[in-house]
Amino acid sequence: MKLLVCVKQVPDMESRFKPDASGVWYNEADLAFRMNEYDEYAVEQAVRLREELGEGTLLTVLSIGPDRVVETIKKALAMGCDNAVHIQDTTVSAKDPWQIASIIATYAQDKQFDLIFTGMQSQDRGSAQVGVTVAELLKFSCTTTIVGFAYDSCTVTTKREIEGGIKGVVTLKTPALVTCQLGLNIPRYPTLPNIMKAKKKEIVAIQVTDFMTTESRVTTTHFHSPMKKSGGIVLEGDVGELVDKVRAILKEKSLVLR
Amino acid sequence: MDFELSQDHKVLQSAVRDFVEKEIKPIAMKIDEDHAIPDALVQKMSDMGFLGSYLPEEYGGAGLDMLSYAIVVEEVSKACGSSGVLISAHTSLASGPIYTFGTEEQKKKWLPPLNSGEKIGCFLLTEPGAGSDAGGTATTYSRNGDHFVINGSKTFITNGGYLGTGILIASFDRSLKHKGISAFIVDLQSPGVTILKNENKMGIRGSYTTAFAFDNLRVPVENLLGQEGKGFNVAMDTLNGGRIGIASQALGIAEGAFERALAYSKERKQFDQAICEFQAIQFKLADMWTRIETSKLLTYKAACLKDAKKNYTMESAMCKMHASETATFVTKEAMQIHGGYGYIADYEVERMYRDAKITEIYEGTNEVQRVVISKLLLS
Numbered sequence: 001m002k003l004l005v006c007v008k009q010v011p012d013m014e015s016r017f018k019p020d021a022s023g024v025w026y027n028e029a030d031l032a033f034r035m036n037e038y039d040e041y042a043v044e045q046a047v048r049l050r051e052e053l054g055e056g057t058l059l060t061v062l063s064i065g066p067d068r069v070v071e072t073i074k075k076a077l078a079m080g081c082d083n084a085v086h087i088q089d090t091t092v093s094a095k096d097p098w099q100i101a102s103i104i105a106t107y108a109q110d111k112q113f114d115l116i117f118t119g120m121q122s123q124d125r126g127s128a129q130v131g132v133t134v135a136e137l138l139k140f141s142c143t144t145t146i147v148g149f150a151y152d153s154c155t156v157t158t159k160r161e162i163e164g165g166i167k168g169v170v171t172l173k174t175p176a177l178v179t180c181q182l183g184l185n186i187p188r189y190p191t192l193p194n195i196m197k198a199k200k201k202e203i204v205a206i207q208v209t210d211f212m213t214t215e216s217r218v219t220t221t222h223f224h225s226p227m228k229k230s231g232g233i234v235l236e237g238d239v240g241e242l243v244d245k246v247r248a249i250l251k252e253k254s255l256v257l258r
Numbered sequence: 259m260d261f262e263l264s265q266d267h268k269v270l271q272s273a274v275r276d277f278v279e280k281e282i283k284p285i286a287m288k289i290d291e292d293h294a295i296p297d298a299l300v301q302k303m304s305d306m307g308f309l310g311s312y313l314p315e316e317y318g319g320a321g322l323d324m325l326s327y328a329i330v331v332e333e334v335s336k337a338c339g340s341s342g343v344l345i346s347a348h349t350s351l352a353s354g355p356i357y358t359f360g361t362e363e364q365k366k367k368w369l370p371p372l373n374s375g376e377k378i379g380c381f382l383l384t385e386p387g388a389g390s391d392a393g394g395t396a397t398t399y400s401r402n403g404d405h406f407v408i409n410g411s412k413t414f415i416t417n418g419g420y421l422g423t424g425i426l427i428a429s430f431d432r433s434l435k436h437k438g439i440s441a442f443i444v445d446l447q448s449p450g451v452t453i454l455k456n457e458n459k460m461g462i463r464g465s466y467t468t469a470f471a472f473d474n475l476r477v478p479v480e481n482l483l484g485q486e487g488k489g490f491n492v493a494m495d496t497l498n499g500g501r502i503g504i505a506s507q508a509l510g511i512a513e514g515a516f517e518r519a520l521a522y523s524k525e526r527k528q529f530d531q532a533i534c535e536f537q538a539i540q541f542k543l544a545d546m547w548t549r550i551e552t553s554k555l556l557t558y559k560a561a562c563l564k565d566a567k568k569n570y571t572m573e574s575a576m577c578k579m580h581a582s583e584t585a586t587f588v589t590k591e592a593m594q595i596h597g598g599y600g601y602i603a604d605y606e607v608e609r610m611y612r613d614a615k616i617t618e619i620y621e622g623t624n625e626v627q628r629v630v631i632s633k634l635l636l637s
């Protein structure tokens with residue numbers, strides 16, 4: 001059985017973001033990078049399945065980006081992936097989700113993967129399009145935002161989040177792709193011995209130009225900080241007075257009391 | 259010259275950081291209050307491979323290098339100096355000398371349980387009358403058939419309370435001074451070993467600091483570490499490597515205090531502005547950060563020299579001295595930036611201030627480090 005997990009390296013979300021010179025993306029200088037949180041759930045689930053299935057199963061991790069994404073690839077290897085593909089691309093942030101999905105699909109189309117795991121979305125761009133688009137391009141069955149996963153002889157059973165806190169159960173036949181959500185699992189820490197073992201695992205580096213088949217369909221025109229929130233209001237007085245004031249404000253400024 | 263960590267070291271640093279953030283930081287204050295590191299945390303750190311980072315895989319270690327070890331101790335100490343010194347003393351002072359001076363049989367027997375955390379290691383050198391002056395060791399040994407018999411006492415033994423595996427320094431004949439000294443690997447669960455007390459301390463309260471008495475402790479002859487009469491070399495070499503661990507611990511404590519001071523200086527408002535807007539605070543932050551950065555450069559350099567199998571005696575003494583003085587300086591300034599709140603036990607800088615001081619004292623006082631450095635300069 002062949003498994004693929006796709007991971008993206010994103011900046012630490014605690015960072016301060018500033019627009020770059022082009023004005024359409026953030027300035028990457030001085031940012032600390034790490035694995036996209038949702039991709040950690042994907043890696044963990046893929047590794048668990050790999051461990052469950054044992055020998056004869058091969059789990060590959062794929063990432064697109066400049067040299068620094070190798071750190072994220074190595075983390076995935078230390079968590080338990082068997083080998084890696086680094087699609088080298090120094091301008092990855094200028095590509096839209098359609099192009100990224102096309103690159104992954106072009107790479108994967110002749111590799112006979114049975115199951116592909118991705119994060120639900122990335123923490124920086126947050127489009128949530130790459131996973132589903134890869135599935136569409138490869139004609140894989142697909143489900144998104146999974147919080148439960150089981151596999152048994154070519155059948156994947158997932159629990160997925162639906163609006164309003166409801167969960168749905170979706171069953172898919174392989175080949176399939178799932179996108180992983182918070183709550184699916186608790187990703188393991190890469191242990192020191194496994195970090196050491198990961199050094200010996202193969203990372204195949206390929207130029208992105210080998211898989212570039214499409215033009216972008218979406219263009220980013222502007223990147224700016226969110227509008228500054230106006231200052232809050234501090235209300236004073238006894239309880240009855242406060243309730244009246246809150247009611248008046250809610251009536252005037254919101255839809256809650258209409 | 260490239261001052262960047264390698265990608266592998268960055269992966270390690272990030273993994274350790276995540277672990278520390280979730281598993282150690284939330285309980286660091288409780289470790290201080292309880293005067294104990296929970297067994298569950300010791301187990302988790304063992305599972306992570308923190309207790310055998312630079313020991314080879316064939317003996318159950320992680321097979322990484324000294325720089326990785328320094329990073330582990332540093333990151334752990336950012337949250338908890340007690341947990342940092344547990345790793346440092348265990349690795350540098352027990353597993354380290356067995357790996358450096360042990361026979362193949364000794365390595366195979368003693369290292370796997372140390373690297374897995376089944377046994378916690380310690381170094382039994384200091385005595386009531388001999389600390390920095392190892393030649394003054396009064397604990398004696400004599401040969402009796404296929405055993406050595408050890409009598410005496412040891413004090414201030416980090417990790418001693420775990421009663422795991424110890425490297426014990428004893429003298430055959432006190433009049434021979436350092437030439438009469440030998441080193442032994444000791445199972446501290448053996449008859450003849452008594453804990454006199456676990457000390458109550460100002461800082462690193464989660465760490466055991468133990469006083470022992472040895473009454474006719476019988477150690478099999480095969481537990482002699484290195485050659486008989488060469489124990490002084492074992493002790494000196496061990497302390498040399500250990501200083502990198504303590505420098506890393508001190509560096510971590512300083513960084514932990516700095517992070518909190520920096521954050522607090524942005525939050526705390528006086529005279530209608532954040533206190534970081536005042537030059538008095540800005541200059542403190544600049545001084546603190548500069549000392550942290552120089553400590554880091556020295557510590558990492560000493561670790562890299564050891565990895566390259568080059569002489570690192572001067573660098574290990576310098577990094578230990580400088581990082582420990584950075585730790586006491588930075589924690590003091592961090593407390594000052596916090597004002598009255600810094601003096602309250604609810605704010606972590608109070609604990610860090612207490613934890614920092616010991617790093618100027620143990621693993622050779624800073625006065626001894628200055629002796630080492632100046633001797634090398636003048637030799």
